[in-house]
Amino acid sequence: MSIEHLILRVVIKIMFAPILLFALYVQFHGDFGPGGGFQAGVIFAVAFILHALIMGLEETKRVLPVGALKILMVVGFLFYAGTGVATMLLGGNLLGYDAIDPASTHHAGQHWGILLVEFGVGMAVSSTMVMIFYQFAGREPEIRDEDW
């Protein structure tokens, strides 16, 4: 791809890091305000999708290869399920987070549990979204301007 869409390229270069930062904020602030793993995962994925739309799919795949996404998809889901199994091994119910820190008087276990499962959700959702986009966009070599 030649150096066309210069303005879009500059804008995405400036916006990329703030979008990721906002995704992390939504991810880890979900239990205090609106947001959580699903929304954060989507916002995280959007940064990479925007990058792929403007810089071309090949450039993005060099940063985030398909193989890594496949692993992240599985690890994200297993992270969630694993948290549930861990609470069982600690003597509680499946996903009964109070087992993580039973001595706590202010339910620190719940807080940890929610953070952990939301992290799993975020990982699974973001990698799946980028993956689905890769699959659709990878079928057409390049979007020409006259295609629109």
Place this chain on the structure above:
Amino acid sequence: MDALLANGEILIDLALLTMLVSVAFVMVRSRHLFVIVMLSGIYSLLSAAFFVSLDAVDVAFTEAAVGAGVSTVLMLGAMLLTVRREKPTRTGRTPVAILVVTLVGSALIYATFDMPPYGDGASPANSYMGEVYIDRAAKEIAVPNVVTAVLASYRGFDTLGETMVIFTAGLGVILLLGAGSVRGGKAVKDKPDGETPS
């Protein structure tokens, strides 16, 4: 002042709902897929604004991120794989269809008369489980956002299933459209340009 605020909110709600309905009508009438995809993004954004007006910020957030953001891009990606225009359909008016639509439509409108008024504290949605969650979340989960408490803790198993659904959706797309390595290491049209897949 309170009356003015309440009236203003009703005006905003009415404006948003009117725009939603008009966007829906334009989407039905249009045959140009690019226009339809863009309008569906606008539709999602309008519903997100409407959810904010209903104080459902978590839902609004999801709608804006997923509906207006990612699914619009995915629809554009899917549109590239097909033609840009919908095939013209037969425009004959079938009386049976109009009859069915009228009947179902009036039944739905009739059903809305039984719905509790908006913000009614005694409505089924606000009593029973909803009330229990709001009463108990603060001392049982100790997380300020009740929505997160319900989503991740009380209904953690449901959310595990939802994550599974997303994962399965991704898996389905990979299997249908084909990631390079899934087909025995054969790259499927990931080359820069020119080469068409066999």
